[in-house]
Amino acid sequence: MERKNAWEKYQGAKDQSLVMKFAEDYRRFLSANKTERECVSYFIEKAEKAGFRDLEEVIASGRRLSAGDRVYRQHMGKTLALFIIGSQSLAQGMNILGAHIDSPRMDLKQNPLYEDSDLALLDTHYYGGVKKYQWVTLPLALHGVIAKKDGSLVSVNIGEKPEDPVFGVSDLLIHLSARQLEKPGAKVVEGEALDVLIASRPLEDCDDQVKERVKANVLRILAEQYGVDEEDFLSAEIEVVPAGAARDYGVDRSMIMGYGHDDRVCAYPSFAAILASKAQERTQACLLVDKEEIGSVGATGMQSLFFENTVAELIAATEDYEEIKTKRALMNSMALSSDVSAAFDPNYPDVMEKKNSAYFGRGLVINKYTGARGKSGSNDASAEYMARIRRIFDDNEVYWQTAELGKVDQGGGGTIAYILGNYGMEVIDSGVAVLNMHAPWEIVSKVDLYEALLGYQAFLAAKEL
Incomplete structure (x- = not known):
């Protein structure tokens, strides 16, 4: 019918x-x-x-x-x-x-921030039913709140304005993907590999005792712009979502992609x-x-x-x-x-x-x-x-x-x-x-x-x- x-x-x-x-x-x-x-x-x-x-x-x-x-x-x-x-x-x-x-989205874990090979990343846990391989190489934004011990709530929204930075999950280059592409779709990208790259610049003029300088620079930015420290991630709800506005879809503008x-x-x-x-x-x-x-x-x-x-x-x-x-x-x-x-x-x-x-x-x-x-x-x-x-x-x-x-x-x-x-x-x-x-x-x-x-x-x- x-x-x-x-x-x-x-x-x-x-x-x-x-x-x-x-x-x-x-x-x-x-x-x-x-x-x-x-x-x-x-x-x-x-x-x-x-x-x-x-x-x-x-x-x-x-x-x-x-x-x-x-x-x-x-x-x-x-x-x-x-x-x-x-x-x-x-x-x-x-x-x-x-x-x-x-x-469906990705959520930051409670202890998300770490440094590896002079890169700062955020560890995530995906939420809902997703094809994990769809979430790599996309511009991503951070939305949510950070609840501080004094009872105040800090809103986070980074990646939506044209002047904002965006974030993302990297993927393996095709030249080195022979074994990756032999895996079933559910395993091409593992859940623990959905870590979001957020920074690569080390903190300037810091003490020689500071080993993770890129991470330290991220914490400096968070303190200056949001008044939070690393421990505040423990009481945060930060969601990682696709960055950018929903768009008209189709030459006839009959659909919406978002x-x-x-x-x-x-x-x-x-x-x-x-x-x-x-x-x-x-x-x-x-x-x-x-x-x-x-x-x-x-x-x-x-x-x-x-x-x-x-x-x-x-x-x-x-x-x-x-x-x-x-x-x-x-x-x-x-x-x-x-x-x-x-x-x-x-x-x-x-x-x-x-x-x-x-x-x-x-x-x-x-x-x-x-x-x-x-x-x-x-x-x-x-x-x-x-x-x-x-x-x-x-x-x-x-x-x-x-x-x-x-x-x-x-x-x-x-x-x-x-x-x-x-x-x-x-x-x-x-x-x-x-x-x-x-x-x-x-x-x-x-x-x-x-x-x-x-x-x-x-x-x-x-x-x-």
Whole structure:
């Protein structure tokens, strides 16, 4: 069953300007926000301008919430939940958009800085599923924070401005790569070889007792520019990401190439949808979480109790609190797990099954199930819920398609859908198709991004699911 190309819906410059404007806003967001902390800070700033209040302040003041109130709550600067309170009791459920804002990358180890052969390097540990050989010989940037013992937080962002230096991981020259190229792809570049070269100039006018002078010069620069010392790396969170802005891709400018489409290409339209939404009967929620790429674990991942606890606080702030109301609110909710899907790549057709693949330009992708092999790790939405989602999208003229993540037994992947499903709520995966998924530079279609926005807006506004 072939779906129409969504570009046909936008004939003429006026209609396409809506797609292009939203895509440009997203491109700028993607270029400027490459970590979870940066995303949360950006979203909170925009949310407050749109009338959202910090739920922590509401709780502290003892004020009550009522229909139409807009609130948000963040956790550890890496996870964010936004709500528009509906006229119905929360116990009757919510319409939830859930996406993640972490992306594959490299993190600095706690003791990262060392010198070898008059070169200073930073030792890293890769985060999430990556093809390690893709991360060599690229211009890289450092983003993150350094927490000092006095309680102050130092922000780090080096490599994005045109005048900034960049960093990188070196690779073996082709002339000496005979044995390297005999290795399987997973071993061509080992994880412990992903060390970032950052300096080569020795410290001037130093004591003869200083043996590692290049490293000493790096520490001098860090002390002068950031007021930190080597020990402060122990309480730092520095992420190594591709340097540079996201770019229009293709001679027709129909696509965007950038770092972190997975899953910010779903998080951004999810956030935009709730920002523009009006109060409805059902409470609306947008949940943007961390740690999905490593199993949704930890205090800021979907497996934490952050969302459940926040729903309990909302109930306490809107009506008489009973624990059973929290359970009912979650079980009676409906959710879109907004995560990306693999786009069909004509360069690699063997891993895809054409009838059940996602294609660029054909709109928002619905994955009834993800997982691997025999649907292991999958949520597998009910047929009834699939039918409701079809109706919502069709009634609102949203272009959409269905897909699986490659051929059976070829591989697979997961999302936060099954974790939301643990509450007994109806959940289905719904996102944007991506080429080069998990590579340093991924590609998406602008029209698919815009159809995601329209689909998410229609879902939030749905009165009966």
